[in-house]
Amino acid sequence: MKNKYDVIIVGAGPGGSITAKTAASGGLDVLLIEKRQEIGDPVRCAEGVGKDALKKHIEPDNKWIASEIKGSKIFSPDGTEIKMSEDASSGMKVGYVLERKVFDRVLAQEAAMAGAEVMVKTRATGLLRSNGKVTGIKAMYMGETHNINADIVIGADGIESKVGRWGGIDTALKPNDIETGAQFLVSNIEPGDYNQFYLGDNYAPGGYLWVFPKGKHMANVGLGILGSKSGNVRAISRLHRFLETYMPKGKIVEMVVGGVPVSGPIKQTVADGLILVGDAARQSDPLTGGGITNAMDAGKMAAEVCIKANEKGDYSVKTLKEYEDKWRSTIGKELSKSLQVKNLLVKLNDEQLNQLAHSLDGIDTSKMELPSLLFALFKKNPKILWELKTLFV
Amino acid sequence: MIVNVNRFKCGYCGACVGVCPAGALELIETWIEVDTTCTGCGVCAKICPVGALELNEK
Ligand SMILES: Cc1cc2nc3c(=O)[nH]c(=O)nc-3n(C[C@H](O)[C@H](O)[C@H](O)COP(=O)(O)OP(=O)(O)OC[C@H]3O[C@@H](n4cnc5c(N)ncnc54)[C@H](O)[C@@H]3O)c2cc1C
Ligand code: SF4
Ligand code: SF4
Numbered sequence: 463m464k465n466k467y468d469v470i471i472v473g474a475g476p477g478g479s480i481t482a483k484t485a486a487s488g489g490l491d492v493l494l495i496e497k498r499q500e501i502g503d504p505v506r507c508a509e510g511v512g513k514d515a516l517k518k519h520i521e522p523d524n525k526w527i528a529s530e531i532k533g534s535k536i537f538s539p540d541g542t543e544i545k546m547s548e549d550a551s552s553g554m555k556v557g558y559v560l561e562r563k564v565f566d567r568v569l570a571q572e573a574a575m576a577g578a579e580v581m582v583k584t585r586a587t588g589l590l591r592s593n594g595k596v597t598g599i600k601a602m603y604m605g606e607t608h609n610i611n612a613d614i615v616i617g618a619d620g621i622e623s624k625v626g627r628w629g630g631i632d633t634a635l636k637p638n639d640i641e642t643g644a645q646f647l648v649s650n651i652e653p654g655d656y657n658q659f660y661l662g663d664n665y666a667p668g669g670y671l672w673v674f675p676k677g678k679h680m681a682n683v684g685l686g687i688l689g690s691k692s693g694n695v696r697a698i699s700r701l702h703r704f705l706e707t708y709m710p711k712g713k714i715v716e717m718v719v720g721g722v723p724v725s726g727p728i729k730q731t732v733a734d735g736l737i738l739v740g741d742a743a744r745q746s747d748p749l750t751g752g753g754i755t756n757a758m759d760a761g762k763m764a765a766e767v768c769i770k771a772n773e774k775g776d777y778s779v780k781t782l783k784e785y786e787d788k789w790r791s792t793i794g795k796e797l798s799k800s801l802q803v804k805n806l807l808v809k810l811n812d813e814q815l816n817q818l819a820h821s822l823d824g825i826d827t828s829k830m831e832l833p834s835l836l837f838a839l840f841k842k843n844p845k846i847l848w849e850l851k852t853l854f855v
Numbered sequence: 856m857i858v859n860v861n862r863f864k865c866g867y868c869g870a871c872v873g874v875c876p877a878g879a880l881e882l883i884e885t886w887i888e889v890d891t892t893c894t895g896c897g898v899c900a901k902i903c904p905v906g907a908l909e910l911n912e913k
Contacts, residue, residue, distance in 0.1 A: 497883075499884075504866070504867070622881075624878070634873070634874060634878070637874065637902055640870065692904075696904060696905055696906045697904040698904055698905045719904040720904070721873055721902065
């Protein structure tokens with residue numbers, strides 16, 4: 463460890479590692495720190511990603527792919543099935559279920575190979591500042607605190623992000639802005655090769671239950687409930703109940719708990735000498751809870767702006783605003799649409815959800831992606847879905 | 856301390872840290888620490904996926 467870098471990145475999740483790799487490849491002097499002693503572990507994720515979104519960043523490798531997925535099946539509360547997202551040219555797989563313990567470490571390793579220094583078991587405990595600008599971090603490694611300077615600090619520190627708050631950006635999530643989840647890796651089942659989503663109050667109020675296959679006989683079986691609907695019955699208890707009823711032969715070989723931001727775009731993600739990326743910037747999708755590839759996309763954008771800032775010798779908001787503009791016009795737009803759909807969905811009762819599913823009777827949805835499926839639903843159910851009309855003009 | 860953490864239940868996921876309006880929580884390695892800025896608002900206890908947090912009445 464040196465006492466000065468161009469860029470310090472806090473958090474070695476997918477967002478942080480792609481930022482580090484991109485910045486280091488661009489010739490910057492980069493330090494990537496991770497507070498855990500093992501990158502990627504414990505997992506806080508259902509590990510589902512779209513093939514195309516992932517391939518923008520890394521060549522798929524069987525070392526970290528647990529399953530290939532043909533498409534998705536959504537089940538309404540009464541069990542009506544909606545198939546979607548199959549590849550149009552038939553037979554091709556559209557998504558992966560990852561092995562994130564391996565995946566996250568591979569991304570960090572790629573950052574290291576690109577020239578970044580990586581430190582694990584190293585926790586940021588505060589920011590260094592001078593004249594109102596962020597100038598580095600305080601970090602604890604093995605019980606000792608170090609001051610490490612940098613031109614810019616990237617907060618890629620996930621759901622529990624503190625970097626933004628230290629930098630004056632309030633990222634606290636309200637109960638309505640978080641899905642609280644639990645998941646088991648369940649063995650001794652046959653999950654097939656579709657990602658499955660179950661809707662309804664019985665499974666997951668204000669969220670959904672998922673079954674994501676990991677190989678022939680295992681799956682990530684989990685659920686997320688809207689924070690505001692959590693309380694008396696916890697995510698974990700609901701999940702136990704589901705398993706007892708629907709997968710009585712299933713055996714739990716791993717347990718995961720965690721929260722996903724579903725707030726939609728937050729107001730501010732940069733300050734002088736500071737950028738937030740990924741879950742720390744609340745860039746996960748409010749509808750699906752997916753945040754892996756958004757974090758990677760944002761990380762790349764952040765690093766590219768860092769490279770420009772380095773050339774200019776200016777890390778003030780004036781320069782960093784380019785990151786803010788760029789992610790808002792891409793990721794941010796999608797988040798806003800998803801938020802609109804989420805806000806409506808959480809208001810619908812089971813009967814209305816069933817009605818929506820039944821309205822697709824006789825329509826082949828199997829090749830549709832989410833936007834076209836929503837449009838098909840909207841055409842059939844304008845009354846229930848009226849507030850989504852702006853999505854389709 | 857107003858919030859009690861049941862360390863035997865907690866899955867160190869950090870969700871509570873993300874919702875605390877006072878910034879009173881921190882996830883360190885495998886445990887949650889609560890500092891004196893906790894106002895007792897109870898949001899963390901509400902959203903914890905396993906119910907590891909409880910408000911202390913006193
Ligand atoms: C139950 C659940 C299921 C999910 N399922 C999916 C899914 O199927 N598909 C999908 O795309 N997304 C899913 N997500 C969301 C996804 O996991 C996140 O969006 C993604 O991991 C975000 O990446 P990130 O790099 O921003 O943050 P993270 O991957 O959370 O990484 C942040 C890192 O920062 C470290 N850190 C935090 N604070 C500090 C500090 N002070 N000092 C040093 N290091 C620090 C943390 O230890 C962590 O390693 C799910 C989330 C949950 C909870
Ligand atoms: S939300 Fe619950 S399980 Fe997660 S870290 Fe906080 S106390 Fe632990
Ligand atoms: S009770 Fe409120 S202030 Fe106290 S730790 Fe929990 S969320 Fe933070």
